[in-house]
Amino acid sequence: MKVIEGYKLLEDLYYHETHTWARVNPDGTVTVGIDDYAQKGTGGIVFIELPEVGDEVEQGGPLCVIEGHKWVGEAVSPVSGRIKEVNEELLDNPTLIHEDPYGEGWIAVIEPTNLEEELKKLYHGADPKTEEWLKQEAKKMK
Numbered sequence: 467m468k469v470i471e472g473y474k475l476l477e478d479l480y481y482h483e484t485h486t487w488a489r490v491n492p493d494g495t496v497t498v499g500i501d502d503y504a505q506k507g508t509g510g511i512v513f514i515e516l517p518e519v520g521d522e523v524e525q526g527g528p529l530c531v532i533e534g535h536k537w538v539g540e541a542v543s544p545v546s547g548r549i550k551e552v553n554e555e556l557l558d559n560p561t562l563i564h565e566d567p568y569g570e571g572w573i574a575v576i577e578p579t580n581l582e583e584e585l586k587k588l589y590h591g592a593d594p595k596t597e598e599w600l601k602q603e604a605k606k607m608k
Contacts, residue, residue, distance in 0.1 A: 470597055471604030474502040476568055480588040481596060482544040485603075486529065487568065488588065496545050496581065498529065499572040500563060503603055504541070508534025511560040516552040517574055523547060525584045530573055532560075543576070545584050551575040 468475045475481075480488040485504035489497045505511065515531040523529055523543040530541050552574045556562055563571035578584070589596040 468591075468597065470600045473506070473600055473604060474568070475591055475596065475600055477591040479568065479591045480544060480585055481591065481599075482526070482542060482588055483599075484526075484542045486541050486544045488544040488585075489568075490581070490585075491575075494578070494581075495550055496547070496576045496578050497572050498544055498574050498576060499567055500532070500541050502567050503600065503607075505563050505567045505571070507537060507607065508532065509536030510534055511563050514556050514560045514563075514573075516554070516556065517549045519549050519552060521549045523549065523576065525580075525587065532563075541573070544588055545576055545578045546580050547576040547578040549574050550577045 481501060485501045487499055487501045491497060511532055511534045513533040517530055523546060525546045526542050528540040529543040532541055553572050565571065589599055
């Protein structure tokens, strides 16, 4: 893990430009959530509307609705596919996203439909370009 301008960046994850992340699991599914930058920008998440198991999502399209103290909006899906599982713990405790955005604060597991091609459109945590992108994003928060 790296810390860039105060934001955690995990090198094994893929990041969408809108600050959702994707972890490719050994079984081919993809766990997704919002990154450290996004969770800090909400000012404290108070509510999340999760997708339904079986829903189809598109890369860059809506994944869920998040309401924070400073922001209400949609988090986008970093990959296309079908929702296989959702983190129902977030319904009672949305602050898990703040406490552990890359672990217990995950949002959904997706069965991807075009993973190989879509990963090429995401930032990878081990790529130096990703560090530069996050530095530029951090400037927006100052």
